[in-house]
Amino acid sequence: MPDGQAAKEKKDNLAAKPGPRRRLKVAHPERCIGCDSCMFACSRIRTGTVSLQNSAIKVQTQGGIEGDFRVVVCRDCQDPPCAKACPAGALEKRPNGRAVFHKDRCTGCGSCEKACLVGAIAMGKENKPIKCIHCGACVDFCPHGVLELEEISPAAGG
Amino acid sequence: MRVDKMPGKVLYIDLTKGESWSEERQELFESWLGGTGVGIRLLQEECPSGTDPLSPRAPIILSIGPLNGFFPVATKTTATFKSPLTGELGESYAGGRLSLALRFAGHDAAVIRGQAEQPSYLSINDSVVKIKDATSIWGIDAQTTGVILRDCEPGVGRRSIIRIGPAGEARVRYAGVVVDTYRHFGRLGLGALFGSKRLKAMVISGTETMDVPDIRRYKEIYNRLYKTTVQTAVMEKYHDIGTSVNINVLNLLQGLPTENFRSSSFPEGEKISGEAFADNGLLRRVSCAGCPIGCVHIAALKTAFSKHHEFEVRKVSYDYEPIYSLGSNLGVDRSDGILQLIDVCERLGLDVMSAGVVLSWATEALQKGLITGKDTQDINLQWNNVDGYARALENIVKAPNEFYAALAQGADFAAQKYGGRDYAMTLGGNEVSGYHTGPASIVGQLVGVRHSHLDNAGYSIDQKAIKKHMDPEAIADEIIKEDNSRGVFNSLVCCLFARGVYTEENIIDSLGAVGIVKTEEDLHELGRRIFEEKYRFKAQEGFDLTHLHIPKRFYETVSAAGLVTPETVEEILRIYRKKRGWS
Numbered sequence: 001m002p003d004g005q006a007a008k009e010k011k012d013n014l015a016a017k018p019g020p021r022r023r024l025k026v027a028h029p030e031r032c033i034g035c036d037s038c039m040f041a042c043s044r045i046r047t048g049t050v051s052l053q054n055s056a057i058k059v060q061t062q063g064g065i066e067g068d069f070r071v072v073v074c075r076d077c078q079d080p081p082c083a084k085a086c087p088a089g090a091l092e093k094r095p096n097g098r099a100v101f102h103k104d105r106c107t108g109c110g111s112c113e114k115a116c117l118v119g120a121i122a123m124g125k126e127n128k129p130i131k132c133i134h135c136g137a138c139v140d141f142c143p144h145g146v147l148e149l150e151e152i153s154p155a156a157g158g
Numbered sequence: 159m160r161v162d163k164m165p166g167k168v169l170y171i172d173l174t175k176g177e178s179w180s181e182e183r184q185e186l187f188e189s190w191l192g193g194t195g196v197g198i199r200l201l202q203e204e205c206p207s208g209t210d211p212l213s214p215r216a217p218i219i220l221s222i223g224p225l226n227g228f229f230p231v232a233t234k235t236t237a238t239f240k241s242p243l244t245g246e247l248g249e250s251y252a253g254g255r256l257s258l259a260l261r262f263a264g265h266d267a268a269v270i271r272g273q274a275e276q277p278s279y280l281s282i283n284d285s286v287v288k289i290k291d292a293t294s295i296w297g298i299d300a301q302t303t304g305v306i307l308r309d310c311e312p313g314v315g316r317r318s319i320i321r322i323g324p325a326g327e328a329r330v331r332y333a334g335v336v337v338d339t340y341r342h343f344g345r346l347g348l349g350a351l352f353g354s355k356r357l358k359a360m361v362i363s364g365t366e367t368m369d370v371p372d373i374r375r376y377k378e379i380y381n382r383l384y385k386t387t388v389q390t391a392v393m394e395k396y397h398d399i400g401t402s403v404n405i406n407v408l409n410l411l412q413g414l415p416t417e418n419f420r421s422s423s424f425p426e427g428e429k430i431s432g433e434a435f436a437d438n439g440l441l442r443r444v445s446c447a448g449c450p451i452g453c454v455h456i457a458a459l460k461t462a463f464s465k466h467h468e469f470e471v472r473k474v475s476y477d478y479e480p481i482y483s484l485g486s487n488l489g490v491d492r493s494d495g496i497l498q499l500i501d502v503c504e505r506l507g508l509d510v511m512s513a514g515v516v517l518s519w520a521t522e523a524l525q526k527g528l529i530t531g532k533d534t535q536d537i538n539l540q541w542n543n544v545d546g547y548a549r550a551l552e553n554i555v556k557a558p559n560e561f562y563a564a565l566a567q568g569a570d571f572a573a574q575k576y577g578g579r580d581y582a583m584t585l586g587g588n589e590v591s592g593y594h595t596g597p598a599s600i601v602g603q604l605v606g607v608r609h610s611h612l613d614n615a616g617y618s619i620d621q622k623a624i625k626k627h628m629d630p631e632a633i634a635d636e637i638i639k640e641d642n643s644r645g646v647f648n649s650l651v652c653c654l655f656a657r658g659v660y661t662e663e664n665i666i667d668s669l670g671a672v673g674i675v676k677t678e679e680d681l682h683e684l685g686r687r688i689f690e691e692k693y694r695f696k697a698q699e700g701f702d703l704t705h706l707h708i709p710k711r712f713y714e715t716v717s718a719a720g721l722v723t724p725e726t727v728e729e730i731l732r733i734y735r736k737k738r739g740w741s
Binding site for chain 1: 227228230254255258262304305308314315316319338339340365366367368369370373376377380384388442443444445446447448449450451452454456473
């Protein structure tokens with residue numbers, strides 16, 4: 001299932017040439033039922049673990065189950081504050097606009113987490129960020145069509 | 159982090175001493191898997207014969223199983239205790255976010271002993287366990303308790319908050335524990351144990367991460383189970399109309415208990431059907447954490463409190479059972495009336511099924527003059543009187559007189575005191591669920607380990623037998639098969655709604671994927687052993703299958719399978735006992 005896709009997307013990610021790319025979008029947050037399948041998909045497929053902590057996507061209750069669910073995903077900013085905030089160059093802005101993560105350079109300082117107002121950076125194992133790569137693994141495991149992958153041109157974005 | 163290793167961490171909490179510690183009990187989980195298998199063994203260790211279930215000596219045991227957190231729909235937590243309602247085995251299951259919270263906090267089971275000196279709640283955040291003062295929230299309803307604790311405790315967004323309402327504090331024998339607002343440890347009085355221990359609530363959250371022995375194999379099995387769950391018809395019933403789809407089905411079959419089982423069909427049934435709820439009140443559906451189905455149906459109950467378009471809006475969850483117990487069983491023909499009564503039970507923290515059956519007995523007892531207006535304090539308990547029933551529920555908790563205090567002890571207790579035992583609808587001391595489908599439902603609830611319709615689904619066996627004749631022996635065989643296999647299922651701990659997904663093959667494969675090797679024979683053997691252990695506890699506490707009370711009403715009202723005769727029930731029971739080797 002999404003493994004091949006993830007690998008392909010990763011390769012796309014690393015391509016230096018700007019081109020169209022795909023971005024994860026919370027298309028219908030109101031349809032979320034809070035099953036957490038997306039979070040399990042992210043940790044399982046990205047990190048090979050069973051975890052809610054190691055997930056780049058976060059579904060949270062607000063005011064308990066009687067409130068609305070909040071679905072937090074990376075917006076894939078054109079000028080990513082997480083990359084700007086990183087003192088070690090571990091989050092690097094690519095010409096196509098996407099911030100990619102170099103684990104070996106990361107010192108685990110957590111500046112990226114603080115810089116993201118959306119709250120889309122999760123600190124996972126060894127206190128290193130789990131950065132969304134917009135691979136769409138979570139999309140395939142959303143039973144209610146909350147999530148979508150959208151095509152965007154290099155000029156677009158946040 | 160755990161790799162290829164059996165879970166086995168048991169958290170012990172002693173409320174009297176104010177202490178907690180963890181023990182590695184892998185051998186327990188290796189032999190008994192988890193959930194109810196581990197639960198019954200811990201109960202035997204912790205609860206000596208004859209223990210008063212509401213004394214400090216009586217334990218509360220919560221346990222999860224090897225699949226919780228790892229696979230879809232493995233969302234349940236087992237509670238095991240001695241029931242203050244039946245005086246023997248107490249067992250209840252809740253969904254919500256609890257099983258995941260326990261898993262990620264790293265506790266495979268929790269044993270709660272003793273009695274706190276003052277009202278307390280437990281804060282469990284990973285391995286940090288704190289017993290905190292709950293004096294300021296004692297007496298507050300179950301829903302508001304959740305709202306308050308949310309602001310005091312860490313783990314926002316994915317923790318589990320379980321709590322009792324005033325019913326548990328007052329030790330009503332069928333008080334439940336509300337789990338994450340819309341799910342419950344409902345049956346058999348766990349809430350009264352919380353109350354007796356002065357334990358108002360537990361807040362649990364965790365950040366642990368688990369590994370699996372072979373990630374490729376794990377993903378393969380996960381994908382298979384996930385696909386089966388969301389893409390096939392196996393679960394259809396649960397995510398469209400929900401369990402309440404059965405109101406119309408059973409009404410048509412003459413299996414829907416109405417007005418205290420005086421009838422098995424409700425002429426107004428259409429108005430309180432699952433379809434009617436879905437069309438008129440359904441607001442949204444939500445899931446237990448880890449389940450992609452979303453069977454929790456939540457309705458908006460909108461009540462005007464002035465003539466100027468001012469409304470109170472409450473979000474109330476509903477299912478088949480509360481619609482039966484507080485609806486057709488009380489002759490209530492309005493969905494908003496039923497939601498109002500469910501809401502009262504939610505706030506008080508009462509088990510809806512027992513509460514409804516207690517009220518339906520009281521209604522009939524008042525009609526027949528066994529009790530009077532003096533007993534009811536002038537509340538006119540009559541079919542469809544929603545406001546009267548709502549006030550009576552409050553009184554059951556407040557116990558302003560002897561009559562309401564008796565109701566707080568259950569229908570059978572009240573009927574033994576005031577009369578009318580022939581129509582106090584209990585089996586094995588537990589108020590019955592909403593099925594008058596035939597003999598298998600009666601026998602199933604009688605012999606079931608916790609006297610629940612979900613022990614062996616006798617109601618479903620009856621419906622099969624209506625389509626294709628089954629003799630008493632075939633019915634007994636089927637009950638035994640379900641008794642045993644559900645013992646395993648409830649040790650995983652998967653939601654029973656997913657039994658179509660978790661075939662034996664899928665159970666073996668999913669266990670294999672987390673490093674636990676079991677064969678078909680192992681599972682059958684385990685199911686048998688778990689059942690026997692439970693009966694060992696039941697017998698120790700005085701349960702005797704040869705001396706059981708069956709209310710005559712079951713034989714007077716036509717069921718989906720026609721009139722049931724005592725002879726048929728006796729015959730199935732006789733064969734059942736013989737096959738169990740107890741004759």
